[in-house]
Amino acid sequence: MSEQVTVSVDDAYVDRIDEVAQRCRAAGMDVQYVLAAVGMITGSVDTGELRTALGSVPGVAAVEQQHTFRLPPPGSPAR
Structure with a gap:
C-alpha cells in the first residue's frame, strides 16, 4: 500500500535538492514535486520500511506522512 510523504531537506543540502530527490528515487520514493523554495520533496512510498529508509538518505532531515482533510x-x- 502506498502512503504520501513529505521529505524535509537538511539546510546544508537545500542548494542540492535535485540531488537529494534523485537519492530518494533510488531509495524507492515516487517523487511528485521538488519544492526548492521551501526545501521539501513530496511523493509516495510503498511501505513504512521505505519511509524509514528515506530517513537515512544523505540530505534528508525528516520524513513525515501527509494527512488529508476533507471539508x-x-x-x-452539520454533524
Whole structure:
C-alpha cells in the first residue's frame, strides 16, 4: 500500500535538492514535486520500511506522512 510523504531537506543540502530527490528515487520514493523554495520533496512510498529508509538518505532531515482533510460542501448539514 502506498502512503504520501513529505521529505524535509537538511539546510546544508537545500542548494542540492535535485540531488537529494534523485537519492530518494533510488531509495524507492515516487517523487511528485521538488519544492526548492521551501526545501521539501513530496511523493509516495510503498511501505513504512521505505519511509524509514528515506530517513537515512544523505540530505534528508525528516520524513513525515501527509494527512488529508476533507471539508463538507458549503451548506451541508452539520454533524
